[in-house]
Amino acid sequence: MENLREELKHKIIEVLNLEDVAIEEIKDTDPLFGGGLGLDSIDALELIVLLDKEYGIKLADPKKGKEIFASIDTMAKFIEENRTK
Amino acid sequence: MKKTDICTIEHSKIIVNNEVIFENQTETFSEFAKEAYKNLALNYPKFHKMDNLSKLAFLASEVILKDEDHSRTALVFANKSSSLDTDFKYQESINSQENYFPSPAVFVYTLPNICVGEISIKHQMQTENAFFILDEFDEKFLNDYSEQILQSGKADKVLCGWVELYQESYKAFVYLLTL
Numbered sequence: 001m002e003n004l005r006e007e008l009k010h011k012i013i014e015v016l017n018l019e020d021v022a023i024e025e026i027k028d029t030d031p032l033f034g035g036g037l038g039l040d041s042i043d044a045l046e047l048i049v050l051l052d053k054e055y056g057i058k059l060a061d062p063k064k065g066k067e068i069f070a071s072i073d074t075m076a077k078f079i080e081e082n083r084t085k
Numbered sequence: 086m087k088k089t090d091i092c093t094i095e096h097s098k099i100i101v102n103n104e105v106i107f108e109n110q111t112e113t114f115s116e117f118a119k120e121a122y123k124n125l126a127l128n129y130p131k132f133h134k135m136d137n138l139s140k141l142a143f144l145a146s147e148v149i150l151k152d153e154d155h156s157r158t159a160l161v162f163a164n165k166s167s168s169l170d171t172d173f174k175y176q177e178s179i180n181s182q183e184n185y186f187p188s189p190a191v192f193v194y195t196l197p198n199i200c201v202g203e204i205s206i207k208h209q210m211q212t213e214n215a216f217f218i219l220d221e222f223d224e225k226f227l228n229d230y231s232e233q234i235l236q237s238g239k240a241d242k243v244l245c246g247w248v249e250l251y252q253e254s255y256k257a258f259v260y261l262l263t264l
Contacts, residue, residue: 016134016190017133017134017190018130018133019119019130019133020130020133038130038131042189042190042193043190045189045190046188046189046190049186049187049188049189052186053186
């Protein structure tokens with residue numbers, strides 16, 4: 001699970017072009033939205049694509065995104081439970 | 086009309102009022118833009134999310150607009166290749182049915198006038214803006230259009246510009262007009 005958290009931080013920085021953010025700045029329980037990362041609704045859509053592309057998870061109900069993308073911890077837990085690749 | 090500030094970006098150089106303010110021999114426009122962003126200390130993280138056309142327009146505009154009040158500055162821009170550079174990148178992400186992952190972040194830049202939107206957001210402009218697709222840079226056309234805006238009293242200044250980018254070929258020529 002720890003590896004997955006680190007992997008997610010790398011991927012989020014890469015996919016969302018967070019050039020000015022260092023991995024150490026993203027804490028496992030920090031809110032991904034509404035916090036210091038400055039993510040917006042387009043970023044949320046990119047995270048849905050990331051789940052599909054990297055982990056084979058198709059989010060049937062996008063409304064669940066708020067819960068799943070609350071933090072690195074919640075995202076990692078959801079991926080562990082639902083990944084198909 | 087008076088042309089008060091002029092910025093040209095091409096061949097890895099940013100020139101403002103005939104003075105080279107940044108120069109860097111990088112291989113790609115993306116690298117050049119990133120280095121220019123750092124060097125000019127722009128401190129606007131959303132820059133990294135923009136497509137290359139918006140980065141070009143943004144860089145050329147920032148060095149002219151700076152941190153001054155531009156709530157009454159309108160924007161009139163033009164280019165030849167529209168958003169074709171980004172359109173192709175988006176097309177690549179949906180070409181294959183087996184690898185079909187359309188990117189929302191790329192999709193939002195598949196219109197050329199998004200670049201003037203980015204400038205408007207940065208400077209909180211709610212003035213008129215226009216983006217024309219022309220065969221070549223036509224300063225008279227842009228100036229005539231800008232003059233109408235200025236004469237109407239809807240803006241005090243107009244930032245005009247030619248921002249052409251396709252793959253690694255790019256040129257920005259941006260200037261500020263007043264009556």
